[in-house]
Structure formats: C-alpha cells, structure tokens
Amino acid sequence: MMIELCPSAEIAEGEIKRVDVEGLPAVAIARHEGALYVFPDRCPHADESLAEGWLEDGRVICGVHFAEFDLDTGEVHNPPVGCPNLSFFKCEDRDGTVFALLTGDNANV
C-alpha cells in the first residue's frame, strides 16, 4: 500500500528531508533535477542518518564516512569497508503529495 509522506513542495531541489512514519523506520526524500527519491533514512554502512548528508552530482552522500550512492541505482561509491548498496522505495507525486511503497521488498526505482 502506498503511504502518504508529505507535501512534495516541502522537498526543494537538491535537498534531502527526513520524514517520520508511524510504525516504520524514518525515510528520507530527495529531489534531484525535479525527480523525487525515497529511501530509508539509514545509511547501509553504519545506520547514520542520510538526511543529514547531502546531494552531489546525482549521488546521496552520507555525511559520516562519505559513502556515495547513485540516485538511480543505489550503487555505492567510495564505500567504507563492507558498505552495501542503498535501496529505494517506489514513490509517486500525487497532486502535490509524496506517496511511497514502504512495505514489502525495497525496490530500486
């Protein structure tokens, strides 16, 4: 089931925002070249918040040990040892509201 997250206008171009969802781990929403991306607000390396990181050249940068994840595939670059790829949730902008499929398997967009 798609879950409502927040008004899409709250996600500015080039920014990452953390959204708390009841009963589920927090998610991060990023906007890059207009498109929205939703992913767990938890770095696959050591669980730190990715919303406290930033976007750079189409990648999410974790602000802690600087792992970089491609926004389209989730592929990790500059990984600290053992850092897996990032997964994204399916998401949609429905009339100005961000919805995402947070249950079931994560699916890279």
Added chain:
Amino acid sequence: MCEGDCKGAAKGRPNMKPVYPKAGSYPDFAKLVDRENAQVDRRVFTDEQVYQAELRQIFARSWLFLAHESQIPNPGDFVRTSMGEDDVIVVRQRDGSVNAFLNSCPHRGNRVCMVDAGKKARGFICNYHGWSFGIDGALRGTDGKVYEKDETFEKAQIGLTPVAQVDSYKGLIFGTFDPDAVSLLEFFGDFTYYLDIMLDNDEGGTEFIGGAIKSEIDCNWKFPAENFVGDILHAFWTHQSGAQAILGGGVDLGKRYDELAFQASIYGHGIETNLDKVGNTRTLGYPDLVDYAFELSEKAKDRLGELRARAIGAVSSCTVFPNFSFLPGQNTFRVWHPRGPGKIELVVWTLVNKNAPDHIKEQYRKGVMMTFSPGGVFEMDDGENWEYSTRVNQGFVTRQQPLHYALGIESADMERDLPGHIHKGSLNDANQRLFYTRWAEFMEHDNWTDLQNGATAAPKKTATAAE
C-alpha cells in the same frame, strides 16, 4: 567514571566540554628579562620549565597567525597548522566564516587530519575507530553500529575542541585559545598602522601564492622572532656575502638613514625600517620588481601617506608578537613554531597584492625562494647563527654569562608623531628590548587588564596632538 558500584545510567557520564587552560603567574621567569640593565638571561633560551611556561602563558593566550584568507577560499577548504605545539585545523565553514579546531580526536586523541592542506573537505574521519567530524567540528557519527545501541552515548556534546576565538585582519586569520583574550584589534593596538604597509598598500588586498615551504632549525623560537622584530644590524655582517652576490655591493640603508630610519614597537610587536623605498625588494634580484615597488610606492601615497609609502619595499623587518614575522619588500611571511626550547618548525609563504601583474607575482615567488627558503641565500646565513646562539648554552658555565641588549638605550624619539614606542635609527636593540619586556609581561600576568596596560603599551602622547 562509573567504577562498578554505581547504579543508574545518568551517573558518571563523561563531561566532554572543551577545556581552555587558565594562565598562571611566573614572576621569577619574568625577572630573567632585566630591563634596567638591558640584559636577557640565557635560561629563556634553554630551560625546559621556562619553555613549558611559554606554552601556557604565551602560546595558549596570544592571538597567533593561522592562515591567509586566500588559502581557504571555499567551504571545506582547510590548512593544518600549529598554535605553539598544538596541532590545529583551520577550515572555511559553509557560511563563509573560518573556524579552527584542535586536530585531536576526543576518543583516544588521535589526529583526525593527516595532510597539510586540502580543498572542499566533507569532514574529518579519525583513523583509529572511525569517529567522524563535520567541518564544523561536531561529531557526526561513529563506526560499526555499536554506539547507536548504547543508549547512554551522548553524541551531541562531543566534538573537536574549537580554538576559542578566530578573527581576521585584512586577509590574515588569527586565533587564540583564550576565551577571555582581548579582541584581535586590541591585541595589535595601533600596530595595525604598520601592518597596513604590507596589507593595505593597494586596492584589492593581498594573497599568498605558491604554497608553503617548511623547514626545521635547531634554535630557540625567540632568536628569529627578535631578529625580525628589530635586528637589521646583523645584515651587515651575516648577509654581506649574499648581498654582494646579488647586488654586487653591500647592504645599504639609504642616504637619508639618519633622518628617516626608525624602530616602532607596541605590545612587543615591532618593525624596523629605513624608508629607503626599495632596498629589500632589490635583494630579490629582479629589476622589474624594483620598478614595480617604485610605482607602488608612488601610488600608495594616497592610501598610506608619504612615510608608509616609502616603507613598502624598504630595508625593514617586522614581528607580530610572539612568533609571526615578515619582511616588507621581500614579501616573505613566516611563523616560527616552537618545538621544544631548542627547535623550531619554520613555515614560509609569499604574499603579493592580488592586483599585481602575473609576472610580478611570479618574480616575487621565485625571488623569495632564492633568498628566504631553506636553500635561499639569506635564510641559510641566519639559521646557523641562531642554532649556535641556542646550542652553546648547553654549556653550564656558558649559560650563566650575561647577554648584551643595550644598543641605543638612549635613542627614544619623543618628537616623531608615529604610533607606539619610537626609537631613532633602525640599528638599535630597542624593539628587541621591548619584545622581551612583552615576554616578561606574559610571564608575570595572569589577566588581560595587566597585560594591556604595562610598559609595552603605546605611550600616551600628550603634546603632539595639540600643536
């Protein structure tokens, strides 16, 4: 710390607030400078306890040079330097301001930054256990999904220790570890009048070019500092052969020496100058630079007035207390970092006006390298003297012997309308006496009120203003 019998999570959590040490008072060390008889006891150059007192009284309190703004133009740009023996990272913040932090991880103390300088750093990760710090010094995270599971861990109050105050003056960034220190401008006093000779002689300001040159010299840090504060005397003997090679003649203080040359000192900062326009610039060996300095001097009269315009390229030298020095005209800027009583690490940069033509900047860079670098004609001359002036004092009997700082004890110039203590002639020990007087003030006083109102403060000039 919780030693086993304590219950309850709140007990025994570490207080990770930064610690800024308080100064003390060392009257016995202050007496090593004998103002009455213009003498300095050699223990100031060799004694380990005196040295430790210097780290506490002088280097943990003074405003110390950190970097030039031009070295770190963008957020995340950083340089690593020292304040005394403390390793420090100076980094441009996202809001454009500059902060500085101790380069030591609050976990086990390891260095978090290993390189000398870098651009657009994202942060600093400690090599030991992976604690990660933002360019704002805050602890961003740790490694291994371990601390997250420990509910007592208080990440928010952990970070790199910030240098207590950071400020800049016309491109030069300074910092102090003392939260109670007077402002940078008060620390300079009216000495900014003389700093502007180099920092404000052209619109557009200044920049450092060509990186830094580092070297070590086995000498006490005060020998080079006192040399630049007011020892042009040594040039005639020490640098005579170097000058001969470059200029085809000896060191020349200009025809109007008696009338123009002077020393000025405020709060231990000092400059000696001969107002001969281009004597220093000439020693770099490039005729184009001499032309440039002449033109600049002419142009700068509007900004600086006649007197200071003559000083831009002149035979002159300057120290900002305690250990930051430069040579107008030769444009070499340097810090003498103490490394024990008998060693310094010397870091040297070249300063130019941003608006200077490229080939002029390049000639300054090369000229400084040929003269004031470890292999440079003049630097080599100096280093050996300072090393032996230091090393001989290992001799127990030798270090009981008096030293003479009495050249020009009756040369005070009460007439000349210039800021600070003015002495006639640049060939004079006056600034060096005042440098050591400042040193003694720092040894003696544990507070800034006394520090700013002692003998080294600019004398009140009563008569001149009225006339």
